[in-house]
Amino acid sequence: MQTAILAAADLDQLIQLLIVEGFQVIGPVRDQHAILYDQISSAADLPQGWIDQQEKGSYRLEQSPNQAYFGHTVAANSWKKFLNPPRRRLWRASRENGQLVFQAESNEAPPLAFIGVRSCELHAIRIQDAVYIQGSHPDELYRSNRQRLFNVSVNCTRATATCFCASMNTGPEVSLPSDINLTEVIDAEQHYFLVKAGSPAGERIVAQLPTRAADQTAQQAGREAIGAALQQMQTGPRYFDSSDVKELLYRNLESPSWDDVAERCLSCANCTLACPTCFCSAVEDSTDLTGDHAERWQRWDSCFTNDFSYIHGGTIRESTRSRYRQWMTHKLATWIDQFGHSGCVGCGRCISWCPVGIDITEELLHIRAAEAK
């Protein structure tokens, strides 16, 4: 499909078309002093003119010099909460006339349309697909949400300091298929989106938008905008060669660095819950007072908790050292053995949302430096 131009003023038409098609549209909004992904009903809900400044343990919103819709980077939360909700009931059981009756949950939710998915986030969704759908026991809720998903991706034209997709080879330019891909171009004279459909469903929607063909100059402007984000990362402190990280970590399972980070880490689990690829959950069974009703719930869990590695008789990973090592080696090393690709897409959330500013890229540097000593 050809690249087309959609005037920024017409962005709302895209959202309205998706709503008319029956999608529940989720996009970035400004809420709680942050950008969050949430339900939207028009382009006016988008955080136009707002950008984020993220650093270790710090996230701040500020007004941008321009009126871009997608000038911010990844939101505080990630899309995973819509595909695999943080808490959900798996089944109910009751005792009726001496019989045990089970009732499974069904997915009544409308199909979802995500608008504003970044390249690292598309990679994160693909990673979660491998976990939830491609295994021998697919997760039915995730699969049904995922199969009906309509994805509008956005190329990043700005990186914040915590972004390192360029190091993990997942961005900033969208490198996986989506239904529609947007690039926002904004300068003193003009404000438009380069629009490209990536699926038949996407083509159907784009055909209904008031677009015109994009000439070479317009497309070049898009490439330059994405190039600016790339350059921000390449000249930043979190640009590194990730190709040998797995071997590096496997060689350094007893690095003194683990003791050092364990002194600082709170084992609070914020990093894992903010991470768009972390998939662990706990299952909780409960009964009511009468004992005639039981429920099984699933909720997000984290390898930073005591209960996570509890098996009969005790917890395997008691120390923070062992928990941090589990998290980091899973993300960057054992994940590769398990799924064939890294578990980290370089979105930087674990860095900004760590309440004591622990930085996975910096810890990697520490391990490398300790080894070199």
Next chain:
Amino acid sequence: MSAAKATVAVWKFSSCDGCQLSLLDCEDELLAVAEQVEIAYFMEASSRQLPGPYDLSIVEGSITTPEQLELIQSVRQQSRFLVAIGACATAGGIQALRNLVDVKDYIATVYAHPEYISTLATSTPISEHVTVDFELRGCPINKQQLLEVISAFLRQRRPQISDHAVCIECKLSGVACLTTSRGLPCMGPVTHAGCGALCPRYDRPCFGCYGPKENPNPDAMSQWWQASLGVDSVKIIENMRNFNAAAPAFHNAAERMNTGGKDD
């Protein structure tokens, strides 16, 4: 059926009654509770007292008087299971601030006739005196968690009560962290879950009323507060020394902060 009903006793030691009120506050569920168990002793709710032994004793409050030292032994002897509820019973409560000072001086200042006052020098949790089968945290406790503990006891299963950080409940509820997005000092990362991240959901940092979580690291959190959020040591000590001042992790962190990092 009533012959087979489990008997439950609810005891009060030094406390504000807030946790027992949580049980009374279970209006919708109280009928179901009463159907399933025999409330044998619950002075807050009824003056009827049935003699022990009891299948389950729910104990609120800390030990602060010589009489309580004896009563708690007798409660334990009469109880098959003993569950301590609330910050007072599990950590000594706000009144454990007395552990840091000379109580005699306070009594002399506050009471016209100090000779009438008989009290211990410290406020201590129930577990310091007798074996406790389960501790339910909170100031006050969360009534849903109390119902969960009672249900679990009735079905002889493990209660679904997590000992991880409040942060997990915060993230599960979709709150954007107050510390990272606004630089507010929030005790969530060192505090035991159970409240459902009540304070952050209402836009207020946690002040640790559920006490320390498992494997807490208050020193690292305090250092970050000082170095990156500009919080002074007095404020940090205030945060550690409130409802769970005597919980060892918070107590020791406050002491270290007070003595400039050295252990006491």
